[in-house]
Amino acid sequence: MDKPNDNWKIWEVFIRSKNGLSHKHVGSLHAPDADMAIKNARDVYTRRSEGISIWVVPSEAVTASSPDEKEPLFTPADDKVYRHPTFYEIPAEIGHM
Numbered sequence: 001m002d003k004p005n006d007n008w009k010i011w012e013v014f015i016r017s018k019n020g021l022s023h024k025h026v027g028s029l030h031a032p033d034a035d036m037a038i039k040n041a042r043d044v045y046t047r048r049s050e051g052i053s054i055w056v057v058p059s060e061a062v063t064a065s066s067p068d069e070k071e072p073l074f075t076p077a078d079d080k081v082y083r084h085p086t087f088y089e090i091p092a093e094i095g096h097m
Contacts, residue, residue, distance in 0.1 A: 008030040008031055009030070009031065009032070009037075009058050009059070009060070010028055010030055010058070010059040010060075011028065011029055011030070011031055011034075011037040011041070011056045011057065011058060012025060012027075012028055012056070012057045012058075012059055012062055013027055013028065013029060013041040013044075013045055013056055014026065014054070015041075015045055015046060015050065015051040015053070015054055015055075016052055016053040016054075016055075017051055017052070018052055023053065023055050026041075026045045027045060029041060029044060031056075034056055037056040038054050038056055041054050041056055
């Protein structure tokens with residue numbers, strides 16, 4: 001016989017703080033649906049009124065790179081000089097940037 005929470009998904013929780021502009025990952029939790037995940041996230045991760053917005057995402061919907069892919073994924077493309085600010089000339093009328 002299944003227990004009541006056997007079919008609960010794992011949800012990733014993101015909170016936007018009062019003085020922050022972006023949501024930050026704060027942890028994971030189990031819940032049967034998105035509404036309950038938000039309520040559980042509020043209770044678990046914002047006990048001191050730290051946040052103004054909560055996002056919950058099913059863990060299965062998250063796609064992540066592997067640490068083994070670090071070199072090809074994060075190594076800068078040195079042969080593409082246009083990606084560096086030194087490639088561009090700033091007009092004199094702009095002044096200091």
